[in-house]
Amino acid sequence: MKKEKQNNKKRNLILLYIVIVLVLLGVGSYGISSVLKRDTIYEGIKIGKFDVSNMTKAEALNKIKGELEEDLAGKQMILRYEDKTYNVKITDLGFHYNYEKAVNEAYSIGREGNIVNKLKTIIDTKKYGKTLGLETSYDKNLINDLAHEISQDINLESKEAVFNFNGGKMHVTDEIVGRKVNTELLKQLIDENVYKLEDVDIPVEKIQPKATKAQLSRINGVIGQFSTSFKTSSSDRKENIRVAAKSIDGKLLMPGDNVSFNETTGPRSKQNGYKEANVILEGEFTPGTGGGVCQVSTTLYNALLSADVKVVERHPHSIPAKYVSYGQDAAVSFGSLDLKFRNDFDFPIYIHTKVSSDTIYIYIYGDLNTKNYNVKIDSELVEKIEPLVETILDNSLKPGEKVLQQAGRTGYKTKTYKSIIKNGKIVKKELLHSDYYKSRKYIYKIGPKVEEKIETSTEEAEE
Template sequence: MERTKKRSLNLLILLISITAIILGLGAYGYYKVLSTNQIYEGVSVDEFDLSFKTKEEALNFIRSSKEKELDEKNMVLSYEDKVYDINIREFDFKYNYDDAVNKAYSIGRKGNIINRITDIIDTKKNGVNISLNSSYDKNKINEFAGRIAQEIDLEMKEAEFHFNNGNITITDEVIGKKVKQEELIQLIENNIYDLNPIEIPVEIIKPTRTRELLSRINGVIAEYFTSFKGSKKERIENIKISAQALSKKIIMPGEIFSFNEVVGPRKKEFGYKEANIIKKGEFIPDVGGGVCQTSTTLYNALLLADVEIIERSPHSVPVKYVNLGQDAAVSYGFLDLKFRNNFDFPLFIHSRIMGDRLHIYIYGDKASKNYSIKIEPKVVETIEPKEEIVEDSALEPGTKELVQEGRKGYKVHTYKHIIKNGKIVETKLISRDFYKPRNYIYKTGRGSHEQEITIDEKE
């Protein structure tokens, strides 16, 4: 019995010793694992296995491979014959190596011993992959897009029409180009990882005035003149200034022309003088008197050219320099003369003072106009002025004094005849105008008997 107890005790001691040795060796092993400066088994960054590598070794391992790869990462951009082959390093593209390696090194190093050992074992069994992030400088992309724009951008230029004493010369137009920089920047950013070829987006800016179109201005398609003989020098000066403002203006197909916009306000600071204007049926002095003769001359030239008149107003009283129904009154901010170029070719206005006449010419495509225009105004009603008698106690009985000259009124219809081969093929009513009559006004002494008075009209 005693021997049996002793044998059991020796066996227990042996088992305890063996267990202690085993536990001791295990603790030592885990101590070595937990205290290592290497990345644990099963950890990778993208396609790079970093198991058992120190942080420095891991950095060098990844960097050496990825930097070589960066050397070959080029983006190709093109437009017509221009090709830009640029390495993405130009955009300050780089990988965040340190961040990825630090994350790899942190696996199995968080929490208490049990948590760490659990993570280490799980990582060895299942693996952990960490993404290698990258970055770039958007400002570099912006600068690159700007440099491309400087090389590709081309300023658009309209063809130019030059008129010198009836001689016409035309310069070529230039088609403009403008890189769509914001769109290009977005394309580059979206392509930074795919590196597919990029077609540089460019806006084409086409001129509206081309040599081909301006070349259709090849001759006079209509002309008209009015006389300012007998006008005062101030009125003549106003006609000259306004006519000069009109001259050498090009009106493109479909474009609307405004006399007031082109000529501008009639002010002394622009050289206009004071001369008679018509206001509420009366002639009164004001700055810019005479400009209506310019607008009227233009109006008649436009009628003969057969353009579309959008806005035109007659005077309140007849004017001497043109037939009834053919005048065009203007007043800046109130009355305007407007027309639309309804042809498929441009029109060119040229004005010229010759002696005591204002000539206005409309140039266009002579070959496209195989007809002529005749303007015919017809007085459909003449309205005789009435007589108004005002008694004045200061006058002797039987005395009569003319206070206001009377003037006939008219209703006028104006027609446009289209003539081909010498025959009228179409007639259009283009305006109905009314020129108000003005009554004669007399003062008579009290007690005068009413009697018929014969009046000589003064036109």
């Protein structure tokens, strides 16, 4: 407390000294009043590099603004991407100086506090000087707009090369490499460069198309094929085969691509062009929409095996198909059984289908330089299962009468092998799968037994 009183006493003595000095200098009480009431900025004050001593606020504002506005007009940053250049004036970003705030602050120096504080500030400012900063600001929304405009100008959608197949002739179009500006990073770079005004490289990401001309040009021939006949089929079944075959024609698989037969051919509905024909349901031939599609999946399955394409899902029928060997069929049913495969090659593959009056052909195209070997599929009959016979007594039938209620069929157990043949020699052989086609028993209805007739002699009859 004692120390604080001493400081106050010392301060008052200093202020008294200042008043005495002013009086001695001839300012007097009237002079002090005129100094404090002047309408100009006190001596020793600068705004930035500009000395605004003894200027009115309007004069100071005109001086600073006149020089800096001309300087601002020439300030810009350059944004570049390849052959594109964008000259961006910082005034286009709403950049400006807060002239009024700086001038008002300069004018306020020496005009705050009591008379003693004002006089002390005026004297110190004149002796030691005081420099004020000049605040700046800009509109970040305009930076966002600029980044968006540049992106719209530079961005380019990528376009894949296209493999065209017409009458056995192959042609590949050029791909287009896409571009996409990283707008968030661009906004950050512009924002950080407002005061540096250095050249900026616009951040652009190249978007490589999945299919390029170099890749698709590797398709140079048939690497696998298969065909089956449907000569004895009904007209509706033939039409279903044509519809399903058309849906997979032209399918292109890039390396790593997976394909589902069911997804490609779609639901077996009349809206999709399928008609009613016999389908196999729980071992029975039953009328159903899409009968015959399984012949397409089976033909495709064998073409894929011939091309050595990876099959990841395949199912046998409940009874052997007549158009291929045992163990080489591929049953499909939309929503349950599917044929799925994947391109594990490092080149694309292309599927082409052709349907004649009674035969479906499926060709797998790819790189003959890489797939330079043949594939052979063999089926082995492991076991033949004869059908059982069951009889059911039916008293409504005539004695000894026999009626077939359920036709039986033989069952089979098979194994299917794949052999890789190169230069005429088998270099690899593997088991693809084991299949079991269940047998079905014969069921007969039979009438009651025939009673035996007993012959007797005349004497026995008389007795």
